[in-house]
Amino acid sequence: MNINIPRGTQDVLPEQAAHWQYVEDIAREISHKYNYTEIRTPIFEATELFQRGVGDTTDIVQKEMYTFQDRSGRLITLRPEGTAPVVRSYVENKLHGHPQQPLKLYYFGPMFRYERPESGRMRQFYQFGIEAIGSDDPAIDAEVIAMAMDIYEACGLDRLKLVINSLGDKESRTAHKNALISHFSPRIAEFCEDCQARLEQNPLRILDCKVDRDHPLQETAPAILDYLNEDSQRYFEKVQRLLTQMEIPFVIDANLVRGLDYYTNTSFEIMLEEPEFGAITTLTGGGRYEGLIEDLGGPSISGIGFGLSIERLLMALEARGALPDVNRGLDVYLVTVGDVAAEKGAGILRELRAEGLSADKDYLGKKVKAQFKAADRLRAAYTAILGEEELASGMVKLRDMSSGEQEDIPMKRLAAHVRQLQK
Structure with missing residues (x-):
């Protein structure tokens, strides 16, 4: 159900x-x-x-x-x-x-x-x-x-x-209240039950009634400004x-x-x-x-x-038409190739986030092409690519997603380098 x-x-x-x-x-x-x-x-x-x-x-x-x-x-x-x-x-x-x-x-x-x-x-x-x-x-x-x-x-x-x-x-409202009671009393039976109950308690509420808003007495009711x-x-x-x-x-x-x-x-x-x-x-x-x-x-x-x-x-x-585009997108999307790179990526993500950057990676075992599509959907400014070659060299390929330019960056300097690029 x-x-x-x-x-x-x-x-x-x-x-x-x-x-x-x-x-x-x-x-x-x-x-x-x-x-x-x-x-x-x-x-x-x-x-x-x-x-x-x-x-x-x-x-x-x-x-x-x-x-x-x-x-x-x-x-x-x-x-x-x-x-x-x-x-x-x-x-x-x-x-x-x-x-x-x-x-x-x-x-x-x-x-x-x-x-x-x-x-x-x-x-x-x-x-x-x-x-x-x-x-x-x-x-x-x-x-x-x-x-x-x-x-x-x-x-x-x-x-x-x-x-x-x-x-x-309070003094002005009391004077206005008495005037409203005198105004509505003769024909109060023509109003809804709520208005009838309000007459003595709070006749000001009659003026705000959604049911009787078009009643002729509403147009001629005493105005509060005349009783200030x-x-x-x-x-x-x-x-x-x-x-x-x-x-x-x-x-x-x-x-x-x-x-x-x-x-x-x-x-x-x-x-x-x-x-x-x-x-x-x-x-x-x-x-x-x-x-x-x-x-x-x-x-x-x-x-x-x-x-x-x-x-x-x-x-x-x-x-x-004034709702702005408030989706800032990710700073970095980490693309990993292979199980070892995926595990290593967990530490890299933590370092990026510790530096104040927004970062994410794939958790569904997607192919590289699908990971790049995910980075596009998330409007990532950069992708960091980590595979067997990068693991061996201790480097990460950093790609600017707007220009397509790519450079090799030491893993330990990735977060600081992205911060520098942002400045």
């Missing part, structure tokens, strides 16, 4: 993994430029973390989490997003006492959501994310947005559209000025609502306007959160971050 991969997951094959490593390396490099350091949290956490951190009214908690009981009867959840685990670690390890504040962190890892699988949306997806915790300065918001833009541009994407909004502080108090308005205006100062174009969308309960003030999404990719597609999103750290037992401080899907980024690069 064949056992197939679970629905909504994928195997990343070797030729694909090279592209994953390419974009991951770019994300790490830009993280370093912005002074972010890596944090690694468990793949599973206590279910309560996401119930409290993400919010009981979200689709993630209500419908999408992979939750199970462990052998001690504790409720455990495979992490559906990265912010709550990072904040949990921040609180538990008392990182608010770290001398460098705000604390700038980045993470990589798989996330899990039980959703209908479709293009760019998997049940296990791989995410890069950042969190800047401990500052209320709007400049951090602008920096986080700039960092996300830099990653996409460094990967080779243009035609990016940045959309921003403000969800306001003076502090929230001033904060949002400064974020806009900073983005303008950085020469980062943006569009304000009062209907931009992020899917997690902890967001306040700045929220944003980056979209790709690419004809080959279809309609305008969201690549990443993020925003500021206040109260989350305190809710999880930490001090009353705020943070901001974003999460970036590696799969969706690679899809965008493919649609853009």
